[in-house]
Amino acid sequence: MLFLFILPLAVAGQSEQSAFLDTDLENQWVVLVNNWSYHLGDNKEWSNPSFNDSLWPKFSNMIINVPDSVAKENKNGIVWFRKKIKTVLPLNQQLVLRIYQTGASEIYLDGQLIHQLGRVSAAQDSIIYYNPGRDLLSFPLVPQKDQILAIRYANDPSQFPVFASGTGMILRVATLSHANADPPMLQYKIRYYIVFGVAIFMLILFLAYFLFFPTEKINLYFAISSLFFSLFIIAVLVLLNMHQKPFLAEFCIGFFLTCQALLILFCIYKILKQKFGLLFWSVVVLAAFLIGLLFLFDYLLITQIIGTIVLLEILRISIKSLKTDRRAALIFLVFCVINIAFWVAIILDQLSIMEVPSLWLYQPFAFLLMPLSLAIYLGYIFGNRSKSLQNKLKEVEQLSEENHRILSTQNETLEMQVNERTSALNTSLENLKATQSQLIQAEKMASLGELTAGIAHEIQNPLNFVNNFSEVSKELLEEMQKELVAGNLEDVREIAKDVIQNLEKINHHGKRADGIVKGMLQHSRKNTGEKELTDINALVDEYLRLAYHGLRAKDKSFNATLETDYDHAIGKIEIVPQDIGRVMLNLITNAFYTITERKKGPLAPKGGTHEYEPTVSISTKLISPLRGDQGGILISVKDNGNGIPESALDKIFQPFFTTKPTGQGTGLGLSLSYDIINAHGGDLRVYTEENKGTEFVISLPIPK
Known part of the structure; x- marks a missing residue:
């Protein structure tokens, strides 16, 4: 209900003691309170000034509505209200109305319809509920004349909240000049827009810190808290700009504000390194229970209870943490105390115990206090880190200068050592190359050693043939000499053929031995690297x-x-x-x-074949x-x-x-x-x- 959100904070008027409107209208809004007559039913003749309403029940209340006991009998019906009114203002003073209502209405002055706010109908489905809010409505009263103000009204029988209070209509009257000079609601909305901008800025800021420093999850919790705070402000702005009874907006206000308050409490527990004990979880369970009560009771009552519980818990853990983390605890303690003091002043002002003019205009900034404390704590942490980094940077610079001096000395020493070792390495490299050549030659000689026995075996065979055929040839030649002496030329020719064959075999095996020796020499000699047809x-x-x-x-x-x-x-x-x-x-x-x-x-077997x-x-x-x-x-x-x-x-x-x-x-x-x-x-x-x-x-x- 829009007027319930605004009225306890915004109404700066007085109760009318009679139907007489005097010059006070030039200085303030006057709420039409006293001497209302009402009747259940619907007859447009009841707007006629000549109609006699003396038998109608009377009531005097800031909220124009039938008593609850009567309303239960005619919950969805139409009700008429009548009141005699008169003003002594001069003709050049134009009067205006400002009306808050939770239903639909028609406003008659001396039987003439001057305003239709929504649609009033006997058919429930045809009713259009409309709340003009801060709109200025003309009120053409004739000075020095008794006139009848009649209202045909149909209240909104919304299902939730079940035990809603303050449903009905509020009429406030002032001069046009005063109304134009009194724009507090515009200031009120503008301040909520400012707070909304701050909330979005904090959301982006905390989220950016988390993305750049993902190990610090506390920034993510700050960002989620700012998100719920932004949604809460959006719901409030929707409520302030709606012309219907907005239970969904009221529920969202209660839900988002509760989530934000619990997240702030969670973050402060984390920052102050407090254990999530019985008290914390009791607050969470109680808050969840109270959110469910939004379907039964007015959201202002529920959010005030939740806010009070969370603020008291923040106050308790801040005081408890003064010894362990003094500066962080002081930040939250100061903001919590300011917050509690502000809301106490608001409540005292509502109860008329203490008058604090225009205090309600600063209500949007009061919601910003605890989120702002998180931002200030974040700035404090980054300030400390910046100082720490600067100190470390100075230490690094000093160490760098010392290291530079040490390095200069070491570089000179190292340069000398490098020159000495370079010379030694060059000598070692030459020795290594020589050793490598020797190893390669040793490998060649090793392979030659593998061949030696085989070569000896291979040469022995042709040498045996050469020796054998030489001895046989010698014997044949001796025999040939005898045959020559004997004159047996035919035998001499045969012996000569055998000798020739033996010499050919000697030549063949001699060449074979020569080839083996050449191969051995070729294997052992230095390689020229030239390719040959092989x-x-x-x-x-x-x-x-x-x-x-x-x-x-x-x-x-x-x-x-x-x-x-x-x-x-x-x-x-x-x-x-x-x-x-x-x-x-x-x-x-x-x-x-x-x-x-x-x-x-x-x-391998120990005996026998394998x-x-x-x-x-x-x-x-x-x-x-x-x-x-x-x-x-x-x-x-x-x-x-x-x-x-x-x-x-x-x-x-x-x-x-x-x-x-x-x-x-x-x-x-x-x-x-x-x-x-x-x-x-x-x-x-x-x-x-x-x-x-x-x-x-x-x-x-x-x-x-």
Whole structure:
């Protein structure tokens, strides 16, 4: 009910003692109170001045309505009010009415309809309720003449609140000049708009602080509180600008104001580090219960009770927290005391115990006090942090200057040390390069050592042939001399043929020994890096036999099945034979090593034969070019040894990494092999499975 929200604060008038209106109207609003007659029913003849209403019941009240006991009998009906009125004001003084009502009405003066506020109808559905509020309505009284003011009125029988008080109509009269000079309601609304702007500003401010500092959730609670405060102000402004009985707006005022008050209490508990004990939850439960009572009682009563409870609780915890957080507690305590003092003054003014003129105009700012205390606390916190940051910044600057001095000294020292160590590092780098060259040469010599026994075995065979055929040729020549003496020329010719054949075999095996020696020298000498046309199948087969015989020479018990599959369509390709030979020797030697280790492993039997048969397979394959791409060859070295552990698979091509025991490997074999194949434009890959074996596959391109 709009007039209930405004009247206790806004009515600055006096009760009329009679129907006589005097010059006081020039200075103040006069409420038409006394000597009203009323009658239930509806007859427009009752507006006629000649109608005799002497038998109608009388009443005198600021609120024009029938008594409650009578209203219950005719809750939805029409009622007429009549009053004799007279004014002594001069003709040049125009009178105006200001009417507040919770229903619909027609205003008659001497039987003439002067105002229709809404629509009055016997049919309940046809009634239009209208409250003009602060509108100024003309009141054409004739000076020095008794006139009849009649009102045809239909009250709004709204369902809620059930126990509504003060429903009806209030008529106030003043001169037009005074009405124009008295705009307090406009000021009242403007102040609510100002408060609404402040509420929106605080909402944006708190929300921005939370978005920039999400760890400080208290700013989010401030923002939600400001949101409910903004909604509360919107509901009040809607109430002030409505012309109907607005229970929904009244309920929203009570609901939003309660939510805002509880959130402020929650925030203050958080700030002052108070436990959410029985008192806090009792306030929350009681507030929730009182919100439900808005359907039964006037919202002004309910919101005043809730506000009083919350303010008293804020007062209690602020006093309690003075010892632990004095400044924050003082902020909330001061604002809470001002708030309580203001509302006490409002209540005393309403009860006419203490007169405080125009105090009600400052009511919008009173609602702003507690939200403002949160904003001031936030400013206080940021001020403290700013001072703390400034102090820390000064400390950092001082430390920075000290550190700068220290760093300058250290830089000079470090510069000297860097120069000394740079010189030492350059020396170490030269030594490292020399050592690396020696290691690479040692790796070459190690591979040569692997070949030595095999080469000796390979050279021994042709030498045996040379020696044998030489002795046979000597014997044949001695025999030929005897036959010459004897004159048996035919036998001499036959012996000569045999000698020639023996010499051819001696020459063949001599060349074979020469080739073996040249290959050994080629392997050991410094690599020129020049590519030569080379039979890759012959190269692979030669190094397979040399590695096998070399290992057999060192370990007579070593034995393995050698499987070869050479693609004779490959022909000769351009490679650096010394380098590819080293790669093949390294891969084959590794294959022999792993099958030997597996044979020695836990699967080896203590006696008798073993099912495991050590096997090394060598194969070459020509890859035909596709769609204009260059072709290539694949060389595979495969064994059925233990395989390579998964943990070592990513490291096998790293320099100096080896899985062999200390002293049995340099860790450079596979690394050098990988680099050699890459230098040829090819690729070296490994495929392995533990306890099943390993396969190294070399791919080499064949230029177009």
